[in-house]
Amino acid sequence: MTATLDPVRPAPAFTERYLLDPAVNADPYPYLNALREHRPVHYSPLHRAWLVTGHAQLTRALREPAASADRVGPMMDAVPEGARGDAERAFDILSRWMVFNDPPAHRRLRQAFQEQFAARAINRYQALIERVTRALLARRAVAGRVGDLVADVAKPLPALVFARWLGVPQQHSASFWYWNARVGDLVLGAAQEEREYRTSLQSLVNLEDYLADLVRQRRAEPQDDLISAVLASGRIGDTVSEAEFVGMLTQMAFAGGETTSNLIANAVRALxxxxxxxxxVRERPELAGAVVEEAMRFDGPSKMSIRVASRDFELDGAIVRGGDRVFLVTAAANRDPDRHPDPDRFLVTRADTSHLGFGLGVHFCIGAALARMVARAALEVLIAEHPGLSLAGDRHTWQPSLLNRSLTALPVRY
Structure with a gap:
């Protein structure tokens, strides 16, 4: 491809690095800062994509209609030839995910779920979240014991809350969350070998089959859960088809647990x-909500989102051609000194708590309020009831992922 760049702005000396380089994956911020300083909209031959790292530029890209969220086709291209036969149905499911659709389909799908993410609908889960957090810690947070905060709290808490919210019976939770983890391997690019792809593709199919059966059960016998509430709205079968509804449920099942788990772990680590x-925060417990926002800015649960140009468009003096991939690197934009003073400092009393961690515009995360509630409640319990909490060692490992910022473990002493 031929990139047309602004000839006026000087480009500092810069050496491109692979974003999955182990050192960059472990601590991406020094490199992302250098990349943003080099050029906030940079074409990377190494990644065959535009890397957008400046806050102002990324904000414009998020609002650009030609920056399409429909990237299922390119994802399909990455599947090994031997696994292609298993991929057709799985990628049909992904094509019904709201995050992979543009308006007007995106708007139609979102409206079917919007009411269930409003504050009045999710606030009733506050007590449940606090109760589950305490129960998890009661079993694992023994004074003086070295544990893993990811395995002890950050992963199981969102899983339990989101399963309850969706209406998944506890006896099915093991299979349900195994399928979700394997779907994550597919969507987040962790599946590399043909066998891994086959497992991930089949897990997505299994997840959809399970949720389709759960929808049939809730039609016959409604319960106090998300599926029953959306069915009661009358939109399913009217503005949204049954297949679209079930496809969207697979997205809800995957997205909420993974992102919220990373947010909790990263926020605790930062503190x-x-x-x-x-x-x-111990002196002023009301700052727990500010901790969540600052953690989203400082070291959020995802590093970037991906778009594909549906047609040519201009961004900061560069011409992005139709078909080009665009990496919207929110981890870099959230530390842009043009937007936040002293951006590499973790500061819970920061006056401006805004960030791009939940996106912007039509693709702003529909589950942001629920993720905030789960993370804030977990932090409040940990901070108030475990005053001796400390890190057990300073070496932390991160899952290799272009998209996610996910700790494999967080050793702590309770």
Whole structure:
């Protein structure tokens, strides 16, 4: 491809690095800062994509109609030839995910679920979240014990809450969350070998079959859960087809648990690495909500989202051609000094708590309020009831992923 760049702006000396380089994956921010300084809209031959790292530029890209969220086709292209025969149905399911649709289909799908994400609908889960957090910690947070906060709290808490919210019976949770994890391997690019792809593709099919059966059960016998509430709205079968509804449920099942788990773990890590900030929150517990927002900005649960240009468009002096991939690197934009003073500092009393961690515009995360509630409640319990919580060692490993910022474990001493 031929990139047309602004000839006026000087480009500092810069050496491109692979974003999945182990050192960059472990701590992406020094490299992302250098990349943003080099050029906030940069074409990377190494990644065969535009990397958008400036806050102003990324904000414009998020609002650009030609930056399409429909990237199922390119994902299909990455599937090994031997697994292609298993891929058709799985990618048909992905094509019904709201996050892979543009308006007007995106708007229609979102409206079917919108009411169930409003504050009045999710606030009733506050007590459940606090109760589940305490129950998890009661079993695992023994004073003086070294544990793994990811395995002890960050992963199981969202899983339990989101399963309850969807209406998944507890006896089915093991299979349900195994399928979700394998779907994550597919969507987040962790599946590399043919066998891994086959497992992930079949897991997505299994997840849809399970949820389709759950929808049939709720039609016959409604319960107090998301599926029953959306069915009661009358939109399913009217503005949204049954197949679209079930496809969207597979997205809800996957997206909420993964993102919220990462948010909790990253927020706790940031607090424990900055004891002055932890002390500030202990003195002022009402800052727990600010911790969530600052963690989203400082070291959020995802590093980027991906778009594909549906036609040529201009961005910051560059001509993005139709068909080009565009990496919207929110992890870099959230640390842009043109937007946030002293951006590499974790500061829970920061005056401006805005960030792009949940997106912007039509693709702003529909589950943001629920994710915030789960993370805030977990932090409130941990901070108030476990004053001795500290890091057990300073070496932390991260899952290799272009998209996610996900700890494999967070050793802590309770």
């Amino acid at each position: 424990l690495l900055h004891p002055d900030q932890l002390a500030a």
